[in-house]
Amino acid sequence: MKISFTLNGRATVVDADQDRRVVDLLREDLGLTGTKESCGTGECGACTILVDGESRLSCLMLASQLEGRAITTIEGIAPEGKAAGDVQEAFVAHGAVQCGFCTPGMILAVHDLLRRDRAPDRARIREAISGNLCRCTGYQKIVDAVCAVVSGRNGAAGGTRGGR
Amino acid sequence: MKIGESVPRHDGSSKATGRERYAADYYGSDFLWAGVKRAGIPHGRLLRIDAEDARRLPGVVSVLTHADVPGPNRQGIIRQDQPVLADGKIRQCGDAVALVLARDRQTLKKAVDSIRVRAEPVQGVFDMEAALAPGAPLVHEDWPSGNLLRHVAVTKGKGGSGLDLCDAVVEFSFETPRQEHAFLETQAGWAFSDEAGKIVIIASTQTPFRDRLEVARALGLDPDRLRVVAPYLGGAFGGKDGLTVQALLALAVLKSEGRPVKMWWDREESFLAGVKRLPARMYYRLGARSDGAMTALACRLYFDAGPYAGLAGEIMTMAVEHAGGPYRIPHVQADGFCVYTNNPASGPFRGFGVPQAASAMEQAVDLLAEKLRMDPVELRMRNLLAPGDRNSIGVAMVHSTFAEECLSTLAGHPLWKDREAWKRSAGRFKRRGVGIACLSHAMGYPKDVPDRAGAKIELTTDGTIRVYAGVSDMGQGNAATYLQIAGHVLDQDADQLELVLPDTERTLPCGSASASRCTYVYGNALIEAAATLRSRVLEAASRLFPCAAGELALVPGGVLRRTTAETLPLSRVSAALSGERSVECFYQAPVAEEDSGVIYLGPHAIFSYGAHLVRVEVDELTGAVEVKDYLAVTDAGRVINPVLFEGQIEGAIAQGLGYGLTEQFSMEEGAIRSTSLATYTVPTALDVPDVTSLSVGRAEETGPFGMKGAGEIAVSGPFPAVANAVAQALGVRVKAGPLTAERLLLAQLDGPGGPQGDAP
Numbered sequence: 063m064k065i066s067f068t069l070n071g072r073a074t075v076v077d078a079d080q081d082r083r084v085v086d087l088l089r090e091d092l093g094l095t096g097t098k099e100s101c102g103t104g105e106c107g108a109c110t111i112l113v114d115g116e117s118r119l120s121c122l123m124l125a126s127q128l129e130g131r132a133i134t135t136i137e138g139i140a141p142e143g144k145a146a147g148d149v150q151e152a153f154v155a156h157g158a159v160q161c162g163f164c165t166p167g168m169i170l171a172v173h174d175l176l177r178r179d180r181a182p183d184r185a186r187i188r189e190a191i192s193g194n195l196c197r198c199t200g201y202q203k204i205v206d207a208v209c210a211v212v213s214g215r216n217g218a219a220g221g222t223r224g225g226r
Numbered sequence: 227m228k229i230g231e232s233v234p235r236h237d238g239s240s241k242a243t244g245r246e247r248y249a250a251d252y253y254g255s256d257f258l259w260a261g262v263k264r265a266g267i268p269h270g271r272l273l274r275i276d277a278e279d280a281r282r283l284p285g286v287v288s289v290l291t292h293a294d295v296p297g298p299n300r301q302g303i304i305r306q307d308q309p310v311l312a313d314g315k316i317r318q319c320g321d322a323v324a325l326v327l328a329r330d331r332q333t334l335k336k337a338v339d340s341i342r343v344r345a346e347p348v349q350g351v352f353d354m355e356a357a358l359a360p361g362a363p364l365v366h367e368d369w370p371s372g373n374l375l376r377h378v379a380v381t382k383g384k385g386g387s388g389l390d391l392c393d394a395v396v397e398f399s400f401e402t403p404r405q406e407h408a409f410l411e412t413q414a415g416w417a418f419s420d421e422a423g424k425i426v427i428i429a430s431t432q433t434p435f436r437d438r439l440e441v442a443r444a445l446g447l448d449p450d451r452l453r454v455v456a457p458y459l460g461g462a463f464g465g466k467d468g469l470t471v472q473a474l475l476a477l478a479v480l481k482s483e484g485r486p487v488k489m490w491w492d493r494e495e496s497f498l499a500g501v502k503r504l505p506a507r508m509y510y511r512l513g514a515r516s517d518g519a520m521t522a523l524a525c526r527l528y529f530d531a532g533p534y535a536g537l538a539g540e541i542m543t544m545a546v547e548h549a550g551g552p553y554r555i556p557h558v559q560a561d562g563f564c565v566y567t568n569n570p571a572s573g574p575f576r577g578f579g580v581p582q583a584a585s586a587m588e589q590a591v592d593l594l595a596e597k598l599r600m601d602p603v604e605l606r607m608r609n610l611l612a613p614g615d616r617n618s619i620g621v622a623m624v625h626s627t628f629a630e631e632c633l634s635t636l637a638g639h640p641l642w643k644d645r646e647a648w649k650r651s652a653g654r655f656k657r658r659g660v661g662i663a664c665l666s667h668a669m670g671y672p673k674d675v676p677d678r679a680g681a682k683i684e685l686t687t688d689g690t691i692r693v694y695a696g697v698s699d700m701g702q703g704n705a706a707t708y709l710q711i712a713g714h715v716l717d718q719d720a721d722q723l724e725l726v727l728p729d730t731e732r733t734l735p736c737g738s739a740s741a742s743r744c745t746y747v748y749g750n751a752l753i754e755a756a757a758t759l760r761s762r763v764l765e766a767a768s769r770l771f772p773c774a775a776g777e778l779a780l781v782p783g784g785v786l787r788r789t790t791a792e793t794l795p796l797s798r799v800s801a802a803l804s805g806e807r808s809v810e811c812f813y814q815a816p817v818a819e820e821d822s823g824v825i826y827l828g829p830h831a832i833f834s835y836g837a838h839l840v841r842v843e844v845d846e847l848t849g850a851v852e853v854k855d856y857l858a859v860t861d862a863g864r865v866i867n868p869v870l871f872e873g874q875i876e877g878a879i880a881q882g883l884g885y886g887l888t889e890q891f892s893m894e895e896g897a898i899r900s901t902s903l904a905t906y907t908v909p910t911a912l913d914v915p916d917v918t919s920l921s922v923g924r925a926e927e928t929g930p931f932g933m934k935g936a937g938e939i940a941v942s943g944p945f946p947a948v949a950n951a952v953a954q955a956l957g958v959r960v961k962a963g964p965l966t967a968e969r970l971l972l973a974q975l976d977g978p979g980g981p982q983g984d985a986p
Contacts, residue, residue: 086331095251096244098460100410101493105903108410136244146243154238157869160877161701162241163410163460169242188911195903197408197461198701199873200880201911 067128070138080126085109087125088135096136096166100195107194110167111135117174136166139173149173149211156207160198168194172208181212227713227720229931232869235706236725237458237699248460249430250490252416257486258287260478261334263324263341264498265316268352268568268896269363270345272312275324279340285333288481289341290325295477297446301469303436307366308534308571310444310473316345317365317533318570319897320499325474327482350568350896354507354528357565365533365566375531376539378546378562378826382620388522388557392513395522396593399510400586401962402945404530404891405503405884406900407575408908409700411460412496413470417479418486420453425479428455432467432698432739434728441473445480452476456728462700463881464574465500467740468536494901501573502891504541504564505530506582512590518600520609522557523550523618527583529564532571539564541572543826544668545579550618551587552629552666552835553609558618568896574740576881580667581942585886585963588663588946592953602950603637606664617666617833621820625832626926626934628861632837633664635859635920641839642857648841649955655846658854661951663943665836669935670743670815673828677743677815680734681751683712683759684808689783689796691718691759693752694726696733697744702937703870704744710867711749711930715756716763717780722796734810742834742935743815745866749930751813758809766802767794816928832926834935835861838879838943842951849971851887851952853915858940861922864932868921875919875940882944884909887964 066075069092078087085102088094088111100108102121109120112134140147149172152158159165168191175182175190182190187208188201196204227233240246263275277289292299292313299313300306312321323343328334351357351365357373365373389395415429425447431437434454442449459466471489478487491499507528514520527545531538542564549560595605610629616622636642645660652658671677682694693712699705709723726732736748760780767785768775771794779786784793800807815832822828841855858875865871888907892899900906925932945963953959958973958980973980 089251090253093253094244095247095253098250098410100412100460101903103493103902103904106410136242140243146239150239150242153242154234157232157235157873159235159238159241160703160873161410161459161461162237162246163248163701165241166244184916192910192912195408195410195908195910197410197463197881197908198877200876200878200909200914200917202876202914202916203869203873205911205916 063126065125065129067130068132070134078125080124082125084120084123084125084128088120094135094137098163098166100163107171108164108167110170110194112170112173115177117171136169139169148214152207152210156210157203158199158207164194164196168196168204176211181216184209227710227718229710229714229866232867233710235703235870236709236720237706246458248411249416249428249457250411250414250460252428252488254486257488258327258329258482259331259334260474260487260489261326261338262322262474263326263338263343264319265312265321265323265343266319267316267345267347268319269348269350270316271348272314272316272345274344276342276344277324280326280337283333283337285329286337287327287483290477290481294481295445297444299444301440301444301473302535303440303468303537304539305535310477318568320570322474325478327478327487352567352569352896354530354565354567357567358563365568373566374563375535375566376542376564378543380546380558380560380619380825382618383557385557386524386559389511389513389524392521393516394594394597395511395513396590396597397511398586398590398593399508399961400589401507402505402582402585403963404505404572405575405889406497406891406906407463407465407500408903408906409461409463409465412491412493413500414490415471415475416486416488417475419479419484424451424453425476426453426455427472427475428457429472430459430466431456431472432462432700434698434730435696435735436738437469437472438730440469441476444473445476454730456698458727459698459700463576464578464740466700467574467738470500493903497901497906498570498898501536501571503575504538504572508582508586510586510590512594514594514598518598518605518608520553520555523555524559525549527562529562530567530569530572531564532569533566534571536571536573538572540827541574541579545583547619547668547825547829548580548583548666549587551584552611552664553618554611554615555618569893570898576878576938577941578741578938581882581885581945584663584665584942585945585949589949589959592950602662603633607633610664619824619829621818621824621829625928626863626924628922628924629664629666629835631922632835632859632861636662636837636839636857639857641841641855652843657844657846657955658842659951659955660839660841661947661949661954663838663947663950665838665939665942666833667742667939667942668830669746669832669834670741670830672830673817673822675827677737677747678812679736679747679751680810680812681748681755682734682808682810683752683755685759685763685796685800685803687797687800689800690724691716691722692724692726694733695748696728696736697748698728698739700739702874707745707866707870708748708752711752712756715753716760719782722783742937745933746929746935747813747815751811753930754813755809755811758811762803762806763799766799770794770798770802832934834939836939836943838947840944840947840951842948842955844952844955844970846974849967849974851948851965851970853883856915856917858917858943859920859922860936860939862936862939863926863929863934864923865921866931866933871921871936872919874936876917878938878940879917879944880909880914882941883914883948885964886945886948888966890964890966
């Protein structure tokens with residue numbers, strides 16, 4: 063069936079089986095391999111994408127559910143004309159990336175958090191990313207990176223509630 | 227780029243933007259999916275494989291069995307005892323029986339599911355000690371020592387009879403569970419035949435060079451027909467040290483009618499067929515004189531290899547080498563038994579046998595402190611290895627040895643000093659404990675295995691410095707560190723540096739990405755190569771200017787003549803160097819002076835050290851443990867990149883906490899009951915605290931810029947530290963891990979001496 067949606071800001075029409083998993087559609091059919099698959103059963107968060115701005119697991123979504131939606135993958139999260147967004151930059155700067163296989167999903171989960179909460183503290187950040195497993199970092203540097211983004215977005219005076 | 231700075235890692239932005247291409251990310255326009263039919267029974271004689279239905283399915287290109295395997299059909303590193311595709315016998319539920327090639331994933335699954343494995347069941351062996359009993363069913367009928375894969379014994383001083391010299395002896399047994407790596411990128415690869423007929427395997431692997439030889443041997447192919455490429459790995463931790471998809475992919479390519487082949491295990495297959503940390507059962511007797519001088523240790527360590535040798539015997543040997551921890555103990559008898567069973571195959575996992583031994587030893591040390599009525603820090607301090615001391619297998623510590631500095635830093639930290647007040651302030655239905663553990667971890671290969679790596683560095687024609695690294699980066703950041711080293715030696719910035727990842731055709735052999743050795747051994751080779759290139763560049767530039775070499779300095783992108791402020795671009799220097807643009811250097815790590823006969827494969831020479839502290843709160847009503855604070859002090863030499871170093875310590879601690887607390891891999895008669903990340907629970911961001919990580923920071927003289935291995939040491943600390951803290955909080959010490967809420971709740975109900983726990 064034909065499915066129309068917005069993908070990373072571009073109007074997109076695909077011809078796909080309606081029950082094709084979105085993660086396969088993105089990776090295999092559209093070549094967007096930045097979206098990772100790690101468990102395939104909704105337990106790890108590696109395949110997280112944004113659907114109308116909210117984080118969703120693309121391994122649990124079927125192609126037909128994309129109709130009329132705006133999808134953002136890791137490839138489309140940077141602002142127009144920039145190579146990387148502030149969350150991506152902070153992840154690199156603060157050592158939040160090791161093997162990197164959880165990173166795209168983790169970054170999209172953080173975008174979802176920061177849309178809902180402009181100044182989360184460390185506990186709130188940990189809660190928000192607790193659906194995204196990372197086996198390398200122990201999460202600490204990921205939390206550091208998110209705190210840095212919050213400070214950056216809210217200006218020097220803002221900052222996070224409560225430090226380490 | 228300078229040594230000692232937290233330079234952002236080279237691969238950070240390609241990974242954070244989704245551009246980095248992992249082995250799992252290869253697709254093509256006309257390729258085949260390859261998948262495996264697994265045995266499903268733990269032990270049996272293979273009678274027949276019914277695959278006609280699968281072969282008839284539209285879209286199925288091929289179904290292969292052992293009959294289609296050219297060559298000996300045996301893989302393995304030390305001992306070749308594992309079929310690529312089962313022939314004659316099934317020895318574990320995850321044994322590969324048939325290989326299917328299909329046009330898409332759905333067809334592949336349908337085909338695999340339709341295959342019937344006909345086998346005559348054989349009684350299995352699932353317990354290590356039962357497997358050694360006379361009359362136990364044999365996993366390999368042709369192995370001379372039955373189910374005993376390997377026995378290693380070390381005797382030092384008077385051995386076990388040294389216990390007679392002690393005023394206090396504690397006896398303690400402990401069982402550690404199997405642990406699943408649960409890397410995010412499950413086993414994956416892509417393979418094809420190139421124009422010259424060579425089979426190219428792009429795989430998520432820690433061991434590209436060894437894989438090439440192992441695949442060639444198993445399939446009876448000329449190694450020159452194989453090329454193995456290792457992109458960045460999506461995690462590995464030891465679980466990709468050796469073959470996973472590689473031999474199967476090579477076999478598939480032989481029958482793929484010219485099409486590329488993709489194999490990517492799903493999570494359940496990864497849990498079923500991937501190797502695990504070896505479960506261990508350890509019996510300890512540790513004794514000291516009344517003044518606290520540790521005098522004798524006698525221990526027996528049983529390790530469950532599963533059905534194939536892999537590196538299981540070597541892992542058990544490493545446990546024996548570390549059985550006495552970072553202490554000087556004059557009389558030691560340590561016996562290790564690595565046992566074949568029909569449980570899932572075991573293999574390397576960060577720590578390589580040390581986490582098991584440390585879990586038992588460090589609890590025994592706490593018990594000894596209690597018996598002697600000594601403070602646990604004081605008892606350890608009294609016995610820690612100092613430079614020149616001999617470790618528990620008799621090897622003298624002639625390299626950097628700062629175990630005492632680790633512990634004294636811990637003892638001076640507020641998390642230790644304020645512990646009593648903190649424990650007293652526990653809320654209702656909560657109990658608190660503060661536990662510690664001291665650690666050592668050998669770096670590199672044992673004496674009889676040459677620990678060698680080759681570095682190649684090149685000044686390209688466009689003036690870029692290109693580093694060829696033949697050792698994989700599974701995520702720890704060693705590749706980025708190589709660029710930092712090259713940048714430092716050659717005074718270049720990140721923009722002037724590029725990296726070639728492991729490729730058996732392009733990079734030099736470097737050995738495995740394992741054993742906390744990557745940066746040490748490759749870094750030493752690279753420093754020499756980069757320094758040689760540096761002097762060649764300066765020499766060529768002095769001819770080109772012309773001027774005295776002393777007037778010149780390397781600057782990012784060029785050579786500066788300081789006297790005139792002229793800069794010569796590196797591209798021009800490169801043209802002048804022509805054939806001299808590239809430098810190759812090999813480095814081989816030093817070995818212990820002691821005789822190889824001390825222990826199987828010989829002893830290690832250089833060790834890292836650590837002291838860990840954990841503060842836990844146990845819920846009396848549920849048994850659940852909350853880790854409140856964690857302190858790790860590490861002696862891993864000088865730190866090249868503090869953020870990368872901290873990342874290793876923090877990540878290893880999270881893995882160690884999972885190992886000690888929640889990661890229960892459930893099994894039943896060789897069948898796995900933990901089949902997903904829902905039932906095998908690795909720590910989330912809510913389960914681990916912020917870690918305080920401190921480095922002693924004193925140089926290992928033989929190390930590149932003074933560093934030594936930091937990748938593994940910290941994984942061994944959390945389990946014993948938590949166990950010691952929990953025992954203190956509850957007054958009950960359990961006999962086996964992980965310390966799940968259920969186990970601790972039952973232990974509390976039973977009280978000391980009950981079925982779950984011993985009196986501490």
